[in-house]
Amino acid sequence: MHYLTFMIPVWLLYMLLTGNWAINNIITGLVLAGLVALLVRPVKRPFTWHRLPDALLASGIYLLRLLWDLLLSGLQVARIVLTPSLPIKPGIVAIPSECESDLGVALSAHAITLTPGEMVVEIDDEGIMYTHMLDASNPDEHVEAAQRTRRDLLSRIFV
Template sequence: MRHLGLAGFLFAFWLVLSGHYTPMLVAAGAVSAVLCVLAMIRGRVADAEGFPIELLSGAVTYFPWLLREIAKSAWAVTKIILHPNLPISPTMTVVRASQRTSTGVATYANSITLTPGTITVGVNGSELTVHALVSEGALDLEGGAMDRRVSQFEGRA
């Protein structure tokens, strides 16, 4: 089922990028998608981590939340940069990821990095070393709200 979903996703992506819907080109796109999946199966890269279809339901609520967090953080960082005194307090902190899979930990680390003012500088197992522009950003991460949202996205609410 995962391989069929991957082929369908690749075909839909091809259709969107192509913009041409003649029968020959649509058939070429379908054949290309199937051949790509077959090559991925043969190369042993078409696994659960490469196409995590089980995360689709969680993505419906997670990505809008993440976009909102990115916008809020971008506004806060903009205010800091434009402030005449530039009130920064760079901080390094270590947060523990409660996700159960490497995909979940990577999602958590990338979500931290996507949020302006914070960046994941290292991952050691389930411990993430994070640099924050202001100490409030580090305290917010230590509070665990993002960790809980990523765990919910991963299906572990």
């Protein structure tokens, strides 16, 4: 039953994004929503109304934070590309996700990979995300603060 509660919003989102309410598109959307549910394997969680405002607020903050990180990283990458003499040190950095759910780890890795100049190349069984960074010369304070913010927001959204 909890698969249906996951599939219906995914299907509705698909229908709203395509804007095509023909029967073949409705069936295609249902099949795709079912496949997404099988891939994601949603965990049944009790729903409480009193937690909804905090989860919505955390979702908004997470989205704004993601957009801000995208903007700043895009500017940093543009600066590196336009000024090739800048001393950069590309490398792979291990970032502990510290998220409690697989969905939290996946969304955290997605946010990192969306950011220009960074890409998660592997996630191990303990949730350590191995991330290639265009400039890994001083990753400790930036990575720790950014991951702590992501983890806190995702735990408010998905707990």
